[in-house]
Amino acid sequence: KTLEEILKDKGVITEADLKEASEKNDLAYYKPGRGITVESRDGNYTAHIGGRLQARYTFLDEDLGQDESSFTIRRMKIWLQGNVFSKNLTYKYQQNLNETEDAYAAYKFHDAFALQVGQAKAPQGRQELTSSGSQLFIDRSLANDTFNLGRDIGLSAEGEVMDHLLEYMVGVFNGNGPNQGNPNNQHMLAGRIDVNPLGAFKMDEAGWPEDKPLLNIGAAYAMQTMKADDMGEIDGDNDLLDKALDIDGIDAAAFTAAFGNELEWDVWTANLHAKWLGATFGAEYYKLNAEPAVGSDWDADGYYVQAGYQVIPKTLEVALRYSEIDSTDANAFEKFDKSEVQGAVNYYFAKHNAKLQADYTAVSDDLADSNDDNIFRLQAQVIF
Template sequence: GRGITVESRDGNYTAHLGGRLQVRYTYTDKDEPGAENSSNFNIQRMRVSMRGNVYNPNLYYQWQHDFGGGGGSSLKDAVLGYKFMDELSLQAGQFKAPTSRQQLTSSGSQMFVDRSLADGFFNLGRDRGILAKGAFSDNLVEYMAGVFNGNGENRSNPENNHLWALRVDINPLGRFAMDEPSFNETKPLLNLGASIATTSLSAADRNSVNSGLLSNGVNVNNIYRMDDDGNLINFTNSNDVDVWTATLNAHFKWMGLSTAAEYYFANIDPDGASDWDADGYYLQAGYQIVPETFELALRYSAVDSTDAQALTKFDQNQFQIAAGYYYKKHRAKIQADYTIHKDDLRDNRDDNILRLQAQVIF
């Protein structure tokens, strides 16, 4: 089979070692005057993982590390959990917090070369904490609920505020896997999902956050710098920032057609300053022109934080077209996409981006 896998006869021990490599070429046609266009080969992801169960079919662990990506080597997943029943597993460690469906779908199972603009701004990413999860009635209803440091991937919590996050999925037509394309669904499938999360950040969290929501959508490091009058201030322990975020999605698949719509919302409320809203969404559709082999897809995504009182302002959108050649579904595939990126707050940042990516899962 794949990677290196061992299993004891009684199933009490299993271990799997494998990986996922994404080699990407990106050409960026920059709009900014004086900026050079860039033509870049990158090891976008070089993941190695080991997972299995020990001493019991229900006691599971997982380790996943990224040895390649843009930012160098970093721990992704470190999970220790126990499955009590289909309706309840408990796990602790570092892994993805309940958030948008696109974020929770592996970067190896996307229809485009990577996730959407909106997901990049509003995802919770990975965090350290504990999670309960389960499924009812043959996956008709699935849930995840957890408490986390609330500082993002590979970050400690310097104070005692936590992130609380919940996600519920409803699959009225049967189990809907976290996999964007429609490979071979002979009956229609529908997924309706929602997630909600809240956290409170104090001055100690500044410069210690690492997630899409906190780094981009909220930009915690930035909002600490201004008060109601827009002056630079020194926050003290009493000056917390409350953050609420939510996502909603509807996904549909049938006979090679796959459509998805997902909406992201955040409210940011610094103590002693006005609150503001930010939001974003994506709409995407793909069709397998040659079943399980060749696919075309379109996507539009936008993000907006333009309230007058917003301390983090942005207004961007992307239109994308993608083509995918699947040699062995996601296990060996080549994808290309073309992005027209518009930044409505900065006229000269309307870049055009071509990406070509080869992936192997071993």
């Protein structure tokens, strides 16, 4: 009840006073992690405006070349999100450094079925779907950054049954990355299933002191046929196209010369994540198959295994990760023969809303003799 309603019930003010005093007077408050919030009394309208800053320092100790010491605004996101007309019609706008990231609306018909239209992350591996603000390390793994699909524009459905025991996402997308149209009639199809046998498992990699064990087993699959007319219409935020298939920067002629009239690909991922008493574990595997119209098929795969522990609960966390990308096919071999070992220390002031992270990466890269770099990173994150 509102103060106005309470006073009306007590007879301090009249029905007419209640009406007058309630006009243009919704709930307005600051919600940590979401930001400025205005909410109608019935909850049918809610809007949040907030943002997230990741300010990073990187020292790159180059194997042979010039060392780099650099400050970056790794992410500066601003969002406007909420629901309108009903609790079931939700929307989100998010920009990062003045690029549109999320732009979608969704309607939830039932917990087990919601439809979403617009631009957002496509169904794929768990680490990519976990917010960059909720990672165990300063950023995602080598394997994720090679095989992820990033954001795309399309239509998708999602839902959960039995209190999140089973979750699913499935959709059809342009398949060319964010802010891109589709110049032909080939779409990307993508889906994902999550099983949480011990209850709902939020996508957050940190080892918060959970009072019960949590377990997630998930798998995702996506496929598409790329054509020459897609060239020049690709956004490199889709790392699978940009890094794994390496077709972001080529033109139609180069595409046809390399692959013929089309390039079919599919990728699947599987993961197992667990948490208990301040310990967190995650492992995820990615497998790409590429079938050019001309020339032989090839495969590439990769994975990460990571674990962390909160030495001081909610405050100090240490973590270790190994990630590798590989290919046994001659024509893709070199590009994918790379691995990273990473160690991290995280200091939380207010969980992910205010934290400092430091990590160290040793890269083994057989793509080039001169790429066995060492990288030190320090990052401050504030969610406002």
